[in-house]
Amino acid sequence: MRVDLFDFHLPPENIALRPVSPRHAAKMLLVPAAGDFGHHQVIDLPKLLKAGDCLIFNDTRVIPAQLTGRRGDAVIGATLHKRIDLRRWQAFIRNAKRLKVGDQIDFGQDVRAAAEQRHADGSFTLYFEGDDPVELLLARAGTMPLPPYIAGKRPVDERDLSDYQTMFAQKDGAVAAPTAALHFTPDLTEALDVAGIKTATLTLHVGAGTFLPVKAQDTDDHRMHSEWGSIDAATAGRLNQVRASGGRLIAVGTTSLRLIESAAKDDGTIEPFEGDTDIFITPGYRFKAAGGLMTNFHLPKSTLFMLVSAMMGRERMQAAYAEAIAQNYRFYSYGDSSLLLP
Known part of the structure; x- marks a missing residue:
């Protein structure tokens, strides 16, 4: 399909720079298969689902994966994308023309990485030097990787350390938050439990x-980057039940959603799953397991x-x-x- 079919105009003032407080006070647009849209708050979620339904959360934890350093007199930016092994990460590089295989980048705070390999998409494999775990190096030199x-529009600050992390975050490794879950609070999860929502x-x-x-003009020509995911046997069994x-x-x-569809x-x-997925879901896809989706509002042509x-x-x-924009929803x-x- 043509990518421009997924375009729309979003006024800049609809882009949220901070979350609301409390998180569950955010607005939520109910989109049924047909008929009128419903205007609610996230705290209303228990009333919009049925007892026996199951909400599926991603427990990944965002790491401080944004780095800025120097290679000689050149400023090099790195956004870590995917862990390769204990000391290597695939990273997207800003000012990549000034970096070649074999160069060393000094990120400050006694954190250095060597550019080991350049990939076809322009990204690099970075090897982090030294004996300290990479997680400790990132805690010293990295910042939270807020979306562009x-x-x-504003610098990353201390509030983002908590704002850009869900209450379910347990396993380090994400470079972006699973933002739909940012709306959840202990009060909301308690209400869901009382309502019989699993x-x-x-x-x-x-x-x-x-x-x-x-960047492609047709969806058939776009290549998704792979991401690592895991569904254990106990969770797969519960979802099937x-x-x-x-x-x-x-x-x-x-x-x-992408992971349960990859595992279905x-x-x-749903079968247990551990490994990479690069599933790309576009109109015409037949959903195998997912019966609904709670999600934020996304970019045009994304x-x-x-x-x-x-x-x-x-x-x-x-x-x-169009309804969300007219009603001043935050994107x-x-x-x-x-x-x-659906």
Whole structure:
């Protein structure tokens, strides 16, 4: 499909630079398969789902994966994308023309990395030198990797250390937050439990590729970057039991949805999964396991807007986004939410 079919105009003032407080006070647009849209707050979620439904969260934890250093007199920026091994990361490089294989980048705070390999997409494999764990090096020299549409308008600060982390975050490795879950609070999860809504967690370490624009003119020509994910056997069994009992699997965020669809067989059965996925969901895709999606509002012509269009229909989502803009919903990572129920 043509990428420009997924374009829309978003006024800059609709881009959220900070989350609301409390988090569950964010607005939420209910998008059913047909009929009127519903205007709610995230705290209303227990009333919008059914007992026996299951919300699926991503328990990845965002690491301080944004680095700025020097190679000689050149300033080099690095956004870590995907862990290769204990000391190596694939990274997207700013000012990459000034970096070649074999160069050393000094990131300050006694943190240095060697450019070991250049990949076909222009990214590099960085080897972090020394004996300290890379996580400790990043804690010293790295900053939180806020999306460009936020970082381009204000600097990263101490508030982002907590604001850009979900309450479910446990496993280090993400370069971007699974932002749909930023809206959840202990009060909300307690209300969900009382309402009989089940929960489950999986892990998908979100990579920096989620920030990259789609440069192709046709979706067939776009290549997704792979990300590592895991669903253990116990979780897969619980999710299958929910479906067998007539409950819906509601993914909280596109990362959770992409992973359960990667792990699902054609009949919808979810199998344990551990490894990379580069699944690219566009209109025409047949969903195998997911029965709904809670997600924030995404960029024009992005792979994520293509994904929600695949679930609800492109014209339906264009109308939903037009409604959200008209009602002053806040967009992107720190913005408001939507609940898609096909």
